[in-house]
Amino acid sequence: MKTLFVAIVSLFTLSATYAQTWSVDKAHSRVGFTLTHNLLSDVDGNFKTFDAKITSSKADLSDAVFELSADVNSINTDNERRDGHLKSPDFFDAAKFPALTFKSTSFKKVEGKQYKLVGDLTMHGVTKPVTLNVVMAGPVAMKGMGGKEQEKAGFKASGTIKRSDFSVGTIPVVVVSDEIELKVNGEFTRQDAALAEKK
Template structure:
């Protein structure tokens, strides 16, 4: 069976995250510039091969000062590590519409294996004849696992920035001719 290449549709995708601020509210952000692709056997996503990269300079939390701090050496160090990347090693079907995605996430020169549950929305044809597939990924990582250690203690106890980063990723891929 022939392999099929799928490319990200950035106008219908979003790479989002949330982190606790001052231990009780969430700050949301997203990456504005990214690329992703998938390789499948035919149109079956069983054992699909995914790759993803995001430009650190495109981080957006709706606050220019915070975004600048996130790009600095205290966090992502965008000057020396301009991209974060992900390369899958497995995409296993759990049951109808549910998969588990495993792969290596590389942030700031540190690579760690991660697993995320994926909701597979199915394959559809849009009004212009393009074959598309939708995926939703929600997961958690600990930012300190990748050396994103900066924090500040609060006078009331606790810390300014939570360690857990919750991912909320919506991906739409387009089948390539």
Template sequence: MAKHRAPEGAATDFDAATSALADVTGKYSVDVAHTRIGVRARHAMVTTVRGSFTEFAGTAYLNAADPAASSVELRIATASVDTGVPDRDAHLRSADFLDVERFPEITFRSTDVEQVDVEVYQVTGDLTIKGVTRPVSIDFTLTGSALDPFGNLRVGFEGALAIKRSEWDLTWNTVLDTGGVLVSDRVQVEFDVSAIKVS
């Protein structure tokens, strides 16, 4: 992924004023340093465990005049899962869950983009986890667009996706003595995306 440096004499304060842009059409690259892909699931039926993937890459083509002509592609390194607890992360990387040795990436490739509100776009595509590919739809909200102090045109999106992990062969679990299971089947994936226009 290309590095974006401030031109000589440019402001370095990201709090400097930026201006919203009317037309954001173009090809974009996800800015990993300012993007978060989070996950959360219920644990032992009583609390929520949160984590994130820290290594990923993504591209998008945005067409403001014809949203259906837009497209998105995302690749996530499964070994980068991080919940803040090393033992738990090691278990998530094992064959019980993500099996990172055999399946090093989670991928998403869009098949359709539809504008459903002024700033909301429904992105439908193929999500592949552990070699299983299934269609999903994610509603993304355009949170802003601006020319940053380094001269980069940026756009921001937020979205969330709820999946049943068992549908992607993520079936490991333990039954609790008090009823229920240790890990919920439902997993929430959260996207806070900043992308930079590259052409």
């Protein structure tokens, strides 16, 4: 019984040691998208106000859980009139559904630095599972501002969703494409443990 107790305590201590939280560096990250207008040209946009974090119990982030939220009212396509239309009930209805969120349910390595990220995307009051392709860089230790050593990691996620799956807009697809390409870049910094504590 004593041996079992020691084993449980050791396992708990090990898990606590490697529990990690990573926060997004917003100055070096972007939550973007691309749609096609009139079947002719691509229009790029992004959400200027967003937040994201990663939690993981493994040092290599192979079991990472991603959480992201974005303010729909911060949508930006470099055109005020278009942005206003996208916020209206014709599309996102930002007054009624002011945020979109994503939380991962699976993060699996494909090969090398490539991963498959699966999670629940909630947008316009609708939640659907989505799958994204991810390229991970790091984790790597480097000196930040002030010379303090930090652990950082970078992620590039991409995938395609259909706005009709989320009831976003009734505009015909010949005007605005149904398929929307997601392009999310994130740089994250480990928050809850100094590198020195690992040595």
